[in-house]
Amino acid sequence: MRARARTTTPALLLAEAAERLAIRPILAAREGDRSARAAANVEAFLERARPYGVTGLKRFVRDITKDWKQGVAASEGRVDAEGDAIEIITIHSAKGLEWPVVIPINTATLLRSREPFVHRASDNTLHWVIGDVVPPDLLLALASDDESLARERERLWYVACTRARELLIVPELPQAEQRSWARIVHLAHHDLPLLDLSRFAPAARPVVADPPNGQTLEIFEAERAAIAAASVPLRWLQPSNQDPDRMPVTEAIVIDSGEAPETELPIGAGRVRGLVLHKVMEEVLTGELGEDLAGFADRARELIAELVIDREDEAGLPEPDEIASTAWRTLDLPEIAALRPRLVPEWPIYALLADASEPTALAGRI
Incomplete structure (x- = not known):
């Protein structure tokens, strides 16, 4: 990983x-x-x-x-839906999109309350009330802020009303409050034709009757017993997770050149030597590293440099040439050379232990 x-x-x-x-x-x-x-x-x-x-x-x-x-706002993902699907989307997210039919909904919602701090963009000043002290320019800042918000809300209504390609349906809400979105612009409902639904033929909904509930205590107990019999508890033994060379998976990503990765520090050159030696021999067996003694040493030197260790103790680091020589001699042993055509670095094993008192499975690596 x-x-x-x-x-x-x-x-x-x-x-x-x-x-x-x-x-x-x-x-x-x-x-x-x-x-x-x-x-x-x-x-x-x-x-x-x-x-x-x-x-x-x-x-x-x-x-x-x-x-x-x-609280930075982010656009929602666009739904890859069929043409007859109904999408509910905010006006902000609808910019640049179109649909055959658009219905602005939820316009009876009240406008947000004013923030205690008022920013006037014309001169980039900030105005607010401290106790009973009212700044002299607060009224002018409020008027400027109201004008800016009104224009922004009118622009949003323009976006909402121009998203329809074929039909725009504007709900009429006579009971909506004056501080609601429905009162931002005058939509002239009395000049708009009513939506004629007579040309739409109502589709009959199929009525599916619920089947009678025939569950009884006896049936429930029989089903529970069948589930319990089929759910055999299985205990896993994984001894390889405790191997000394299996380090915990931690984050090892460098962001800046001067920032060290966040990972567990190897303790002692012996462990570093074992990790590097294991990795060099593994890359040889997987074909990632060619069988060349000088190449072994160069690769070991690279691996040592990549490990997060105390650079002040350079004398305690393993020798790349010694690691390369050890890997070379090990792979050249007659017993190992005879197995090389079918030798792999690690091999997973799985087995069911027949002599265990309870169903037990073994998972490990060779």
Whole structure:
């Protein structure tokens, strides 16, 4: 996993994580009718990670966290729906989009209350009331702010009313309050024709009768016993997870040249030597590293440089030439040379232990 993190972009890592964690099926089951919108937002989140390079995972997390804490607005994902689907979308998100039929809804909502601080854009000044002290220019700042908000809300209504290609339906709300969105502009409802629904033939809904509930206590107990008999508890033994050379998977991504990766520090040159030696021999067996003694030493030197260790104790580091020589002699042993055509670095094993007191499965590596 650490090697993949150094060569895989955050977008690919997050896409694979979403696939393995079954994010989309979970959202489809949990959100119901809104599952398409939720899935589109997942795609928008993955798309946002696309500009970050292979060493940008931590930076991406920092940017997302910063935007979350500051409440930065983000556009929702666009739903890839059929032509006859109904989409509910905000006016801000509708900019640049069109639909055959558009109905502005929820326009009876009241406008937001004024903030205590008023910013006047004309001279870039800030005005507010401190106790009973009213600044002399507060009324002028309020008038300027009201004019700016009114123009912005009128522009939003223009966007809402120009998204329809064939039919725009404007609901009439005579009981709406004066401080609601329905009162921002005069829509001249009395000049608009009423929506004629007589030409639409009502479609008969099929009535499906619920089957009678024949569940009884006896049936329930029989079903419970069948489920219990089919659900055999299985205990896994994984001894290879405790191997000394299996380090915990941690983040090992460098953001800046002077910033060290966040990972567990190797303790002692003995452990460093073992990790490097294991990696060199593994790359030889997988074909990633050619069988050349000088190449072994160069690769060992690169691996030592990549490990996060105390550079002040250079004398305690293993010798790349010694590691290369050890790997070379080991692979050249007659017993090992005879196995080389079919030798692999690691081999997973799975087995059911027949002599265990309870069903037990073994998972490990050789």
